[in-house]
Amino acid sequence: MQLNFLWRWAIVELTATSTTPHLDAELLIADALGLTRAQLYSQPEAQCLSADQQRSIQDIVKRRKNGEPMAYLRGEQEFWSLTLKVDERVLIPRPETELLVELLLKHCPPQKNIKLAELGTGSGAIALALASERPNWKIVASDFSVEALQLASENLQRHGLSNVELRHGDWFQVFGTYEYFDVIVSNPPYLGWGDPHLSSELSLAFEPKTALIAGKNGLEDLEKIIQQARAYLPQSGQLFLEHGSEQASMVTQLFKKYGYQAIQSYADLAGHLRVTSGKWH
Numbered sequence: 001m002q003l004n005f006l007w008r009w010a011i012v013e014l015t016a017t018s019t020t021p022h023l024d025a026e027l028l029i030a031d032a033l034g035l036t037r038a039q040l041y042s043q044p045e046a047q048c049l050s051a052d053q054q055r056s057i058q059d060i061v062k063r064r065k066n067g068e069p070m071a072y073l074r075g076e077q078e079f080w081s082l083t084l085k086v087d088e089r090v091l092i093p094r095p096e097t098e099l100l101v102e103l104l105l106k107h108c109p110p111q112k113n114i115k116l117a118e119l120g121t122g123s124g125a126i127a128l129a130l131a132s133e134r135p136n137w138k139i140v141a142s143d144f145s146v147e148a149l150q151l152a153s154e155n156l157q158r159h160g161l162s163n164v165e166l167r168h169g170d171w172f173q174v175f176g177t178y179e180y181f182d183v184i185v186s187n188p189p190y191l192g193w194g195d196p197h198l199s200s201e202l203s204l205a206f207e208p209k210t211a212l213i214a215g216k217n218g219l220e221d222l223e224k225i226i227q228q229a230r231a232y233l234p235q236s237g238q239l240f241l242e243h244g245s246e247q248a249s250m251v252t253q254l255f256k257k258y259g260y261q262a263i264q265s266y267a268d269l270a271g272h273l274r275v276t277s278g279k280w281h
């Protein structure tokens, strides 16, 4: 079969479930054939595909049609300035989460040797982005998923970053009694069990539920972190948390309840309040 016929078939197949059928088809076919997108465009009508090539393209297009995210199908995702390896072991890093990285770089003086902890690192996106920008920071990144940490470790090696230490365990259990961090940051699970996004966003069905869901209303892990972080923050230490776009006021209340000061919420590029921070006194 000629490449251009299969290409057209792929676009038609993907139109039902993808908002970017042309781009998806291009990337999946280029990956399957080991070509760049430019090479794919050079002579589509002249390229005749083998039966194996045809089958592998049809298989991957069907998986995409069933809603499997592009990042899992391609095995990687861009975050900040890094290309990260991702698969079903971790949540796919979202562009919105870059707001956390941006805020931390802005609020922490670059020359200061900050000690920072990231809780629930998944693919390592936040910790690695910070480590790549601030080689002088000492970063501890943790997760309770061994599989996620294996992937974070692969990403660390891939980018040759030596200032991140990975630890395995439930939230604060990974820290010693008198271990303090200038900054603690987390993008914890924050969807409630019955959150409508879980049924309306097909791609969420493929991501680990333990990375997405936190109790009945999605606030369980956020509250735990806000409450327990106080034992690991020095005077004026800061906690930065990502949360759902409708949770800013509830998260602010939790920061107040546990005695934080200088509480502030920040909007992402779409104008949604996605991050809240507070200072421990």
Ligand SMILES: C[S@@+](CC[C@H](N)C(=O)[O-])C[C@H]1O[C@@H](n2cnc3c(N)ncnc32)[C@H](O)[C@@H]1O
Binding pocket: 090, 091, 092, 093, 094, 097, 119, 120, 121, 122, 123, 124, 125, 126, 142, 143, 144, 145, 148, 169, 170, 171, 187, 188, 189, 190, 210, 211, 212
């Ligand atoms: C929303 S994902 C964030 C992943 C990554 N930091 C990012 O922003 O793309 C939440 C992460 O928290 C981890 N997690 C969930 N419950 C945890 C717990 N009790 N202790 C430690 N990590 C936990 C999950 O395994 C997952 O990797």
